[in-house]
Every structure is written in structure tokens, then in C-alpha cells.
Amino acid sequence: RLFQGPEDNEIIDALLILSRVTSAVSGLCELNAILRVGLEKTLEYMGGICGGILLLDDRDKCLTYCVYRGLPDDFARKISVKIGEGINGRVALTGKAVLMDDISDEPEAALSCNLTNIKSLRSFISVPLRYRERVLGVLTCASPLARRFTEKDMHLLHSIGDQLGLAIGQARLHARLLNKKEKIRQVALQVITAQEEEKKRISQELHDETCQMLAALTLNLQVLIEMAELIGIRDNKFNTMLTK
Numbered sequence: 001r002l003f004q005g006p007e008d009n010e011i012i013d014a015l016l017i018l019s020r021v022t023s024a025v026s027g028l029c030e031l032n033a034i035l036r037v038g039l040e041k042t043l044e045y046m047g048g049i050c051g052g053i054l055l056l057d058d059r060d061k062c063l064t065y066c067v068y069r070g071l072p073d074d075f076a077r078k079i080s081v082k083i084g085e086g087i088n089g090r091v092a093l094t095g096k097a098v099l100m101d102d103i104s105d106e107p108e109a110a111l112s113c114n115l116t117n118i119k120s121l122r123s124f125i126s127v128p129l130r131y132r133e134r135v136l137g138v139l140t141c142a143s144p145l146a147r148r149f150t151e152k153d154m155h156l157l158h159s160i161g162d163q164l165g166l167a168i169g170q171a172r173l174h175a176r177l178l179n180k181k182e183k184i185r186q187v188a189l190q191v192i193t194a195q196e197e198e199k200k201r202i203s204q205e206l207h208d209e210t211c212q213m214l215a216a217l218t219l220n221l222q223v224l225i226e227m228a229e230l231i232g233i234r235d236n237k238f239n240t241m242l243t244k
Helices: 005-027 031-046 073-078 086-094 107-111 151-231 236-243
Strands: 050-057 062-069 098-100 123-131 134-143
Touching: 005 031, 005 151, 031 050, 031 062, 031 123, 031 134, 031 151, 050 086, 062 073, 062 086, 062 134, 086 098, 086 123, 086 134, 098 151, 123 151, 134 151
Parallel strands: none
Antiparallel strands: 050 062, 050 134, 098 123, 123 134
8 A cells, every 4th residue: 555644654764764874884884974874864764963973992891982963072072881870881792772752851861861961852762783793883863852762663773783783793894804914915925025035045055155165166177277388298188178
């Protein structure tokens, strides 16, 4: 049947947003550009005014903002959330999204969202970005409008999170591949350099040994010539062979 009615319009909007995110993942090469599209489309869907994408650093197990909108630069740059800490940290730990209809009803939760202007915000989401069952980051958005999140919202946001997680995972795999290729190139270069140096060393040794042998032969010939003169050998053919 044809789409009609408010509910159907919401489905169309959700499908369009998911389609645009999917297109960004498959069509864009630069990871930050893909993440910005995902963030912008999610904010558009929920009427959000601020949010961002925090990526998980495997070394220190902390989340930091990679892209964001509606947040002061100095605020976003200094944020570092330990895994398991606050809402975003718990989402990264559990891999389960948090959708809050009205964050003002939960002041403690509001403080753990790491967002400014908490008093002006109402609805809030924190969605895991997963790749092969691993959480690589968190998508977080907040809106001044209270709303009642539905199961459809949950499915859509998880789908967006999985698409963005796929992009992050592929980007990291690509980076590791490039790093391995560079290491292989460096090793190959070292091998080639070592081979060239060894060739030069062997060539120099052969050259030196040949020169030493020729010098010894010349010296021996000179000794034979002098000995022949001392003992009075006057054979021209013999003397010619020694001097040539």
C-alpha cells in the first residue's frame, strides 16, 4: 500500500536517514566525513541541537570526541570518559543504547552525559558504534524537545550505530594494513640495502685480494729476473717470458 499518515511519514523519514548514512559509509573515503554525516542525520531525526561521536582508544580505554556539533571546542577537546563511567562509558562497556525521553527528570544522569547547557535539554540518546561485536565508540545526541522513543527509534539508531561502527572498523583495518605494508617496505628496503652493502664488501675484498696476488706475482717475477741475471742465464726467450 502507499505510505500515508503520520506513522508512515516517520517510517519514510527513518528510511531516508538510514539510506543517507549507508550511502555516506559506502561512498565517502574520509572517516571524519562519514561520522559527520551520521551525526548530522541523527540530530536531524531527533531534532537535536548538540551531540558528537566519541571513539574508544584501546590503549587507555577512554572515549574522546572525534566529531561534534553544538559543543564548545574547549569543552569537547578536554572530555575524556573512561569506559564504564557515566552514561556514555556504560554504553561503551555494555554495548546497549540508552534513550531518555526527558533527561531533566534524572539530574544524576544529566550530569553524566558530558554535555553543556543541561538545563535546556530534554531527550537524549547514547548509541554504541559496533564492529564485529566490539564497541568502537558512542554516538550521543541531545534535544531541547522531550519525546517518547519507540522500538522503531531503537532499531533505527542501532542501525545507524552499526553502519558507523562498520566505517570505523574498516578505517582502522585499512590503517593497520597500510602500516603493515609500510613495515614490509622498510624491511625490504633494509634487505636490499644489506645485499648491496654485502656485494660492495665482497667486490672490494675480491679487488683487494686480486691486487695483492698481482703484486706478489710481480715481486716474484722480479726476483726471478734478478736471480737469472746473477746466475748468468742469457736465454732471451726465458727473459722475455719473465718481463712480459
